[in-house]
Amino acid sequence: MSKKRPVAIALAGALCLVTAACADSSTDTDSAADGRATAAAANTGYPVTLENCGVSEKITKEPSRVVVMNGASVAEVSTLLALGVQDRIVANQQTYGMSEVTGRAAAIKALSTGDVKLNDAYDIPREAMIGLRPDLVLSTTSYGFDERNGFATRDQLKAVGANTYVSPQGCDQDTSKMTIADSYTLLRDMGKVFDKSDEAEKIIAASEKNIAEVAAKVKGEKQPKVMVLFSNMAMGGNDFSSVVAKGIYNDILAKAGGSNAFENASKSSFADLSKEKVAATDVDALVVIGYNDPNPAAYAKKLLKEFPQWPAAKNNTYVALSDSMYLGPSNDLAVEKIAKALHPDKV
Numbered sequence: 001m002s003k004k005r006p007v008a009i010a011l012a013g014a015l016c017l018v019t020a021a022c023a024d025s026s027t028d029t030d031s032a033a034d035g036r037a038t039a040a041a042a043n044t045g046y047p048v049t050l051e052n053c054g055v056s057e058k059i060t061k062e063p064s065r066v067v068v069m070n071g072a073s074v075a076e077v078s079t080l081l082a083l084g085v086q087d088r089i090v091a092n093q094q095t096y097g098m099s100e101v102t103g104r105a106a107a108i109k110a111l112s113t114g115d116v117k118l119n120d121a122y123d124i125p126r127e128a129m130i131g132l133r134p135d136l137v138l139s140t141t142s143y144g145f146d147e148r149n150g151f152a153t154r155d156q157l158k159a160v161g162a163n164t165y166v167s168p169q170g171c172d173q174d175t176s177k178m179t180i181a182d183s184y185t186l187l188r189d190m191g192k193v194f195d196k197s198d199e200a201e202k203i204i205a206a207s208e209k210n211i212a213e214v215a216a217k218v219k220g221e222k223q224p225k226v227m228v229l230f231s232n233m234a235m236g237g238n239d240f241s242s243v244v245a246k247g248i249y250n251d252i253l254a255k256a257g258g259s260n261a262f263e264n265a266s267k268s269s270f271a272d273l274s275k276e277k278v279a280a281t282d283v284d285a286l287v288v289i290g291y292n293d294p295n296p297a298a299y300a301k302k303l304l305k306e307f308p309q310w311p312a313a314k315n316n317t318y319v320a321l322s323d324s325m326y327l328g329p330s331n332d333l334a335v336e337k338i339a340k341a342l343h344p345d346k347v
Contacts, residue, residue: 045195052189053142053171055154057163059193063136067114068092070123071140072291074099074108075167075327079186081107082203082329083196090114091132093123097292100324100333119150126152134162136193140327141170165189167327176246176269180211180255180331183248187329203329210332211255214339217346218257224284224342225261226253227312228325231288231299236272243278245271249287252331256338257346258285283310285342286318289325296320317341 048059066085068077070093077094080086081104091114099105114132119125123144129137129152137157139145145154145164154164168182169175184204191200228244235241244250245266253260261283265271286303290296300318307313319341324334339347 045192045197048192050165050189050192052164053166055164057165059136059163062088062194063163064088065090065132065134066136066138067124067129067132067134068094069137069139069144070094070118070121071144071167073140073167073326073328074323075140075183075186076138076190077108077111078104078323078328078330079190080194082187083190083194083199085190085194085196086111088136088194090134091116091124093118095292096290096322097294098290098322099330100322100337101330104323121149123151125150126156129157130160133160137162137164139164139166139170141173141175142166143173165193169327174268175248175327176267178248178327179251180207180248183207183327183329183331186327207329207332211335214332214335214347215255215257218339218343221257221343221346223254223257223259224311224317225282226258226285226287226338226342227261227278227281227283228253228287228289231290231293231296231320233291233293235270238272239275240273240278241270243271243273245269248327248331249325252325252334253287253338255335256342258338258342279307279309283307283312284315284317285312285338287325287338288318288320290320290322296322 046060050057066088068089074094074096077092080089086107089111092108092111093113095108097105116124116128143149144151147153157164168185169178187200187204191197228249229240230242233242243262243265244260245262245268247269250260250263261281262271262273265273286300288296288300293299297320300320304310304313304316304318312318319338321334321337324330336347
């Protein structure tokens, strides 16, 4: 999450038009070629149709000019990297500057940004987007396709041959109901789009296995109360405005044998809390998420020193994480690291 509202990522795929004149001039040779082309398309899994936020997107071939919008996320670009299709990206605006996956942050940094002049939301405005000639645009939420924000709409992108895709739970820009299953949905959808379904299923199976093993080890244990927040980030008017209340974070905590100390502090994904409210709450452990913060562990230690009454401070219990704690292909790493901190004698 950032101080700006998240932007969406669009998925674009060029559509093929067949004219009546071509059909009229068909010969036996043409028919044979058509048959081979149809067979080839079937073998590669195309065409692919996705129903996405009320829009039907048809992809007839593998996208080759992908634009990944910011959205204060790395979910989409990390998913493409995990599937091995990063060479299809012509412009990426997503970065956390760090990752639980070795080499991922460097791989993201190496991607082209498209040399685009960004808008005030640190994202790609309409004219620049059209100029990139995308055939696939990905967005974290529908915010990135909102004309009022200066972005190209899904209809405008369709008019220039681009399909669009909004990630799971992003249609109404409310991610409070997001779970680990949404990370798997994103993987499966991108697997279909890039003809990498087998790879997507292998990643999902490995993640599910890892999470199941960890969950089994902490089953029946007392669930420590965990405070999850982004380091050195302000999103509201109080001292603690980047505290997580709901969303995928809670699913990850539950799998790791913990619970969110501030789950009831807000109906949305984040709570905007006073220092007094935070001080009055028993916090057994801290999970600090680094978003382009080079040292989230230092922020965690600062908080533990500031609130010495917390059980977390007395036991020095904290975890510094980044992309594994949000939508994306690596939630199992967050589950494992948090479980080791909360239940060191079990995991």
